[in-house]
Amino acid sequence: MKLNIGWLYPDLMNTYGDRGNIIALSYRTKKMGLEPIINKISINESPDLISKMDILFMGGAQDTQQEIVNKDLKIKGGPLKNAINDGIPGLYVCGAYQFLGKYYKTADGTMIKGIGIFDIFTESPPVNTSRCIGNIIIESKLFPKIKFVGFENHGGRTYLTDKNLAFAQVIKGYGNNGQDGTEGYLFKNSVGTYLHGPILPKNPELTDFLIQKAVERKYGKDVKLKTIDNKWEKRAREFVINKL
Numbered sequence: 001m002k003l004n005i006g007w008l009y010p011d012l013m014n015t016y017g018d019r020g021n022i023i024a025l026s027y028r029t030k031k032m033g034l035e036p037i038i039n040k041i042s043i044n045e046s047p048d049l050i051s052k053m054d055i056l057f058m059g060g061a062q063d064t065q066q067e068i069v070n071k072d073l074k075i076k077g078g079p080l081k082n083a084i085n086d087g088i089p090g091l092y093v094c095g096a097y098q099f100l101g102k103y104y105k106t107a108d109g110t111m112i113k114g115i116g117i118f119d120i121f122t123e124s125p126p127v128n129t130s131r132c133i134g135n136i137i138i139e140s141k142l143f144p145k146i147k148f149v150g151f152e153n154h155g156g157r158t159y160l161t162d163k164n165l166a167f168a169q170v171i172k173g174y175g176n177n178g179q180d181g182t183e184g185y186l187f188k189n190s191v192g193t194y195l196h197g198p199i200l201p202k203n204p205e206l207t208d209f210l211i212q213k214a215v216e217r218k219y220g221k222d223v224k225l226k227t228i229d230n231k232w233e234k235r236a237r238e239f240v241i242n243k244l
């Protein structure tokens with residue numbers, strides 16, 4: 001059984017170890033007895049590839065790269081929106097997460113229009129206002145009682161029309177905007193989040209959620225996947241939490 005993993009804009013949207021998410025998806029997919037195929041989808045690739053993917057991932061970026069990708073999303077934004085609506089599982093980190101909302105206003109006031117699949121918008125405070133930087137701990141409604149860890153570094157503050165649609169609650173750190181205690185957004189099988197770090201190797205439950213949803217969509221609910229012992233991942237996470 002094969003799983004097609006679509007890595008959106010790996011050359012432009014990739015900061016603070018985001019590529020570790022692809023490594024984790026690939027590693028755990030193999031451990032579960034499946035064959036991962038990594039497909040890089042950047043400016044030169046056809047938008048038709050997006051709907052053929054079983055899992056999608058896009059990382060974060062600086063504002064300059066986001067402005068470049070924004071132009072290409074005029075072509076790929078439609079197919080990406082359809083893919084998310086069709087329930088293709090996906091992870092969208094920081095700059096990528098901002099793209100899924102209505103707009104992202106950069107620190108110098110440039111307006112970057114989003115694809116509008118998430119009911120959110122993002123605004124940066126003026127230049128010289130402090131960024132949201134540091135290690136973060138969150139608790140997601142998808143995994144009650146498990147604390148996730150990551151690292152965030154963003155100028156943009158994201159606001160949700162409906163806070164109940166947040167992916168998680170902040171325990172320590174800033175999250176969406178440093179004010180309302182929400183972190184990220186969850187829509188169908190797609191997760192938007194500010195957590196770099198990277199998020200998936202540190203929090204294997206989320207990696208497995210994406211893989212499981214992808215397998216269910218493609219091969220049905222009866223497929224039995226091999227379970228993976230997460231002892232070391234859990235110990236690493238506990239160690240980090242105790243230090244914060």
Ligand code: GLN
Nearest residue numbers: 060061094095154155156
């Ligand atoms: N450029 C965006 C911001 O500063 C996203 C940063 C990122 O992806 N790390 O808000």
